[in-house]
Amino acid sequence: MNAPLRRAGVVILVLFALLFANLNWVQAYKADDYRTNDYNRRVVVAQYERPRGIIEAGGTGVATNKVTDDALKYLRVYPRKEVYAPVLGYRPVGLAATGIENAENDFLSGESDKLFADRVKDMFTGNNTGGGNVLLTINTKAQEKAWKELVDNERGVDKGAAIAIDPRTGAVQAMVSMPSFDPNTLVTHDEKAASAAYSKLNKDPDQPLLNRATAETKPPGSVFKVIVSAAALQNGYTTETEIEAGREYRESGAVINNSEDEVCPGSQIDLKDALTTSCNTGYARLGVKLGRDKVFGAAKAFGFEDDQLTVGNLEGGGLPVAMSDTGKAANPDGGVDKGALAQSSLGQRDVRMTPLQGALIAATVANGGKQMRPYLVQKLTSPDLRTIYTADPKTLRTPINGQVAGDLKDMMVSVVENGTGKRARIDGMEVGGKTGTAQNAEGADPHGWFIGFAYNDKGDPVSAVCVMLENVPGGHASAEAARIAGLIMKAAAGQGGD
Amino acid sequence: MPASSPASTGEMARIPGMKTQRNAELGLLAFAMVLVAAYGATVEASRIGEITPTFWVPAALLSILFLGLHVVVRFTAPYADPVIIPAVALINGLGVGFLRRLDIGDALSEKLPVPGIFAGIGGRQLAWTLISLILAAILLLVVRDHKIVSRYAYTLGLTGIVLVMIPAVLPGSISEVNGAKLWIRIGSFSIQPGEFAKIALVSFFAYYLVRKREVLSLASRRVLGIDLPRGRDLGPVVTVWLLSLLVLVFEKDLGTALLYFGLFIVTLYVATERASWLIIGLLLFFGGVYVAYLLGASVGGPFANFYDRAEVWLNPFDNANYERLGGSYQLVQGLLSLGTGGLFGTGPGAGSPRFVPEVQNDFIFAGMGEEIGLFGLSALLVLYLLIVERGLRSALAVRDSFGKLVAGGLSFTLGLQIFVILGGITGLIPLTGQTTPFLSSGGSSLMANWLLIAMLLRISNAARGPAASGGGSDRSGGPKKAPTQLHGAMTEVIKP
Numbered sequence: 001m002n003a004p005l006r007r008a009g010v011v012i013l014v015l016f017a018l019l020f021a022n023l024n025w026v027q028a029y030k031a032d033d034y035r036t037n038d039y040n041r042r043v044v045v046a047q048y049e050r051p052r053g054i055i056e057a058g059g060t061g062v063a064t065n066k067v068t069d070d071a072l073k074y075l076r077v078y079p080r081k082e083v084y085a086p087v088l089g090y091r092p093v094g095l096a097a098t099g100i101e102n103a104e105n106d107f108l109s110g111e112s113d114k115l116f117a118d119r120v121k122d123m124f125t126g127n128n129t130g131g132g133n134v135l136l137t138i139n140t141k142a143q144e145k146a147w148k149e150l151v152d153n154e155r156g157v158d159k160g161a162a163i164a165i166d167p168r169t170g171a172v173q174a175m176v177s178m179p180s181f182d183p184n185t186l187v188t189h190d191e192k193a194a195s196a197a198y199s200k201l202n203k204d205p206d207q208p209l210l211n212r213a214t215a216e217t218k219p220p221g222s223v224f225k226v227i228v229s230a231a232a233l234q235n236g237y238t239t240e241t242e243i244e245a246g247r248e249y250r251e252s253g254a255v256i257n258n259s260e261d262e263v264c265p266g267s268q269i270d271l272k273d274a275l276t277t278s279c280n281t282g283y284a285r286l287g288v289k290l291g292r293d294k295v296f297g298a299a300k301a302f303g304f305e306d307d308q309l310t311v312g313n314l315e316g317g318g319l320p321v322a323m324s325d326t327g328k329a330a331n332p333d334g335g336v337d338k339g340a341l342a343q344s345s346l347g348q349r350d351v352r353m354t355p356l357q358g359a360l361i362a363a364t365v366a367n368g369g370k371q372m373r374p375y376l377v378q379k380l381t382s383p384d385l386r387t388i389y390t391a392d393p394k395t396l397r398t399p400i401n402g403q404v405a406g407d408l409k410d411m412m413v414s415v416v417e418n419g420t421g422k423r424a425r426i427d428g429m430e431v432g433g434k435t436g437t438a439q440n441a442e443g444a445d446p447h448g449w450f451i452g453f454a455y456n457d458k459g460d461p462v463s464a465v466c467v468m469l470e471n472v473p474g475g476h477a478s479a480e481a482a483r484i485a486g487l488i489m490k491a492a493a494g495q496g497g498d
Numbered sequence: 499m500p501a502s503s504p505a506s507t508g509e510m511a512r513i514p515g516m517k518t519q520r521n522a523e524l525g526l527l528a529f530a531m532v533l534v535a536a537y538g539a540t541v542e543a544s545r546i547g548e549i550t551p552t553f554w555v556p557a558a559l560l561s562i563l564f565l566g567l568h569v570v571v572r573f574t575a576p577y578a579d580p581v582i583i584p585a586v587a588l589i590n591g592l593g594v595g596f597l598r599r600l601d602i603g604d605a606l607s608e609k610l611p612v613p614g615i616f617a618g619i620g621g622r623q624l625a626w627t628l629i630s631l632i633l634a635a636i637l638l639l640v641v642r643d644h645k646i647v648s649r650y651a652y653t654l655g656l657t658g659i660v661l662v663m664i665p666a667v668l669p670g671s672i673s674e675v676n677g678a679k680l681w682i683r684i685g686s687f688s689i690q691p692g693e694f695a696k697i698a699l700v701s702f703f704a705y706y707l708v709r710k711r712e713v714l715s716l717a718s719r720r721v722l723g724i725d726l727p728r729g730r731d732l733g734p735v736v737t738v739w740l741l742s743l744l745v746l747v748f749e750k751d752l753g754t755a756l757l758y759f760g761l762f763i764v765t766l767y768v769a770t771e772r773a774s775w776l777i778i779g780l781l782l783f784f785g786g787v788y789v790a791y792l793l794g795a796s797v798g799g800p801f802a803n804f805y806d807r808a809e810v811w812l813n814p815f816d817n818a819n820y821e822r823l824g825g826s827y828q829l830v831q832g833l834l835s836l837g838t839g840g841l842f843g844t845g846p847g848a849g850s851p852r853f854v855p856e857v858q859n860d861f862i863f864a865g866m867g868e869e870i871g872l873f874g875l876s877a878l879l880v881l882y883l884l885i886v887e888r889g890l891r892s893a894l895a896v897r898d899s900f901g902k903l904v905a906g907g908l909s910f911t912l913g914l915q916i917f918v919i920l921g922g923i924t925g926l927i928p929l930t931g932q933t934t935p936f937l938s939s940g941g942s943s944l945m946a947n948w949l950l951i952a953m954l955l956r957i958s959n960a961a962r963g964p965a966a967s968g969g970g971s972d973r974s975g976g977p978k979k980a981p982t983q984l985h986g987a988m989t990e991v992i993k994p
Binding site: 001002003004005006008009011012013015016018019020022023024026027028030031032033034035037039040041042045071 | 607764768769771820830834836837838850853867872879882883886887903906913914917921924925926
């Protein structure tokens with residue numbers, strides 16, 4: 001019986017060798033993976049051993065810490081709750097963060113290479129100094145105003161977004177999304193409560209966790225006429241060029257009417273008046289006449305079809321921005337579907353846009369044709385408040401030259417002074433813009449849009465804005481958006497906006 | 499019995515010139531206890547921040563207990579293998595130390611004072627160690643010759659099967675813990691009868707096979723170059739195969755089934771020296787497992803749990819598996835714990851074992867792995883391997899077939915159990931609810947495994963002892979009626 005016993009011994013040896021080999025795999029080869037794995041609670045506890053950096057806007061902390069006496073030492077606190085939630089996101093226990101909390105996580109947690117010196121110092125002093133601080137570009141007055149006006153809108157709309165940008169730099173002055181959420185419920189150290197709060201928010205059909213300013217695209221309606229105008233101005237048209245209009249325009253099965261009978265009933269209208277009155281038949285014909293390549297090419301030049309843009313730190317990272325899209329306006333064989341192109345020229349059909357893209361269009365016009373890269377992080381400071389990074393504005397693209405930008409500006413100012421955007425007017429400031437009313441679904445109320453810009457008394461463009469309200473009841477959907485946009489720009493300009 | 503007789507006072511006859519190596523055992527034991535004390539000191543230094551004046555007390559208490567066993571062995575089994583007890587004592591001592599480390603960590607995180615030596619699971623494990631060692635000593639004192647056990651083989655076999663089956667037939671509220679029905683729970687007290695069944699079943703198999711080995715190894719037909727046994731001789735194998743599959747399905751536990759089946763197949767193979775038994779056995783077992791897996795995927799029902807476990811094993815980091823109740827959470831936390839430890843570990847007391855659920859039971863290896871690292875765990879593996887190989891060596895050296903089969907079967911089962919649980923924790927094989935011998939908190943496992951060790955000591959004593967010169971075992975001082983040959987002692991007639 002000894003031979004089989006020896007073989008049984010060999011089997012045991014083999015089994016133990018397998019155990020040993022596998023242990024090497026787990027503890028040596030995979031060790032780093034496992035040590036930093038998202039499921040590894042030790043990572044979390046270690047992170048909470050030192051205070052996370054503060055996120056500030058205009059001198060006030062909008063993401064701060066509170067010392068607790070549970071296992072995780074610091075509790076993240078968001079004093080302004082819903083107002084800043086779309087910008088800040090939240091940083092839950094043991095799960096991935098969102099928003100700026102996610103984009104600047106390394107810096108806030110103190111693990112960034114930029115804070116290496118501070119960590120080395122900690123090793124010698126034995127202190128746990130916190131992570132680095134982030135100063136946002138957000139103008140607190142504009143942000144609070146945008147939130148208040150959005151939730152208290154006069155039409156009782158419950159979904160929408162607003163974003164304001166400094167046209168000269170791209171710095172985001174305000175970014176709000178409605179409905180929003182209270183991030184404090186998601187970062188509580190009671191993980192079961194946090195998880196319950198999350199699933200409730202996640203299941204809400206109104207999608208409060210969605211940042212509608214950057215992550216949702218909607219048909220822009222007549223706002224898209226600014227793009228068509230830019231295409232026309234770049235192709236030999238002037239603001240006085242007469243274009244064909246009329247009560248009705250039929251093209252390849254598509255029927256285009258104006259919003260009201262008194263809008264451009266005549267056969268001819270000049271470009272400036274066409275934009276001022278938001279003449280549908282004129283722009284549909286203009287779009288078809290210019291052709292798909294020129295119209296969609298202008299849209300692309302302004303930032304449509306860009307799926308890489310993020311808003312955060314100019315050195316990289318930030319909130320992802322959904323791709324704005326013109327669609328194809330194509331027949332099944334790939335050729336131009338003129339009916340679809342006519343409708344696309346009015347920002348309908350397959351055209352979709354983020355509110356951020358709307359604000360970028362207005363900002364580009366106000367800034368003389370140069371589109372600045374939008375950003376949210378103005379400054380990074382070390383725990384002892386040394387400045388580590390200051391945003392250096394960058395030109396993202398230059399879709400139009402100064403001449404075209406000037407003409408577009410005149411036309412958009414005319415919209416606010418004489419046309420559909422009158423409710424955006426601000427006393428003592430030059431304001432331009434464009435309204436949009438977008439049909440979306442059969443029987444549903446249209447979305448109301450307004451994009452615009454404001455100049456101060458020195459003639460500097462101080463703010464560009466986009467307001468989008470979903471499914472606005474009671475007609476003139478864009479009027480309420482225009483009113484809110486005016487108030488936001490006024491707040492942004494009042495707060496030391498030069 | 500007359501008190502003057504050396505045989506009845508328990509003093510074994512010693513043959514001058516033969517080495518008992520009891521002093522070597524004592525030295526190794528002392529070394530093991532020094533390590534346990536050092537472990538306790540390190541835990542206190544990193545957990546409490548200082549080494550308390552009483553850090554040595556658990557190690558000292560354990561030393562007294564093991565010293566007691568050592569003395570019993572000196573008198574009742576002087577020629578027993580000198581390495582087994584120190585190796586087991588070291589693992590057992592480190593287990594107590596780690597459980598006390600959990601107590602200290604729990605108390606400090608609740609801002610309570612450092613618990614006393616006898617408090618918490620560490621204190622309870624200390625008490626279980628005492629009881630286990632008393633049981634082991636009683637076994638050594640009562641069973642003076644391992645061959646007596648063969649007289650009670652059928653009783654033991656029946657007991658073993660009953661022990662295995664009890665949890666399966668009991669309602670889940672009494673027997674089910676974490677999805678596996680392996681327990682009998684009465685109030686806060688719970689035992690795992692399967693742990694004790696191992697020894698009983700090995701003894702029965704050994705007896706049965708010694709009597710049947712010739713039939714099983716000789717009568718055969720050759721098919722495809724393999725000697726296949728006759729159909730009627732397959733009976734007990736098929737019975738045990740069915741039994742272990744029933745265990746698999748109703749106790750929802752692959753590990754226990756694998757353990758019993760592996761135990762039987764190996765004793766069968768050793769007894770008959772027929773590789774065909776191994777092939778048949780492995781085919782039957784893995785065939786059964788595969789069918790159970792397929793049934794779990796399609797039919798569900800009693801097989802669903804098994805399918806789930808396989809799924810969790812294959813994709814532990816899959817989010818759905820991780821989030822699911824009874825999913826891979828525990829396995830993943832164990833792996834992360836091991837990975838965090840890396841090569842050298844965080845040091846005793848410096849890890850966060852409480853992130854791993856059940857770290858005091860099934861997952862103690864993962865919890866310790868974070869703190870002692872790959873090097874520490876490798877040392878533990880070597881210790882286990884040492885115990886198993888020493889057991890197998892006793893099986894090789896012992897002269898009677900029954901002893902060979904019992905020692906071989908017990909050693910192999912111990913090794914297999916270590917493989918099943920450690921392989922499960924480290925993701926090598928699907929996870930099953932086995933205890934880690936001598937480490938896990940809990941009385942059943944500790945008692946059963948110490949009884950197993952006592953049995954191995956008894957057989958190794960016979961193997962290394964002076965009986966070698968005499969060819970018989972009567973000199974070992976056992977009761978006079980101990981049969982020298984199994985066949986001769988039995989009234990049953992074996993028909994080939």
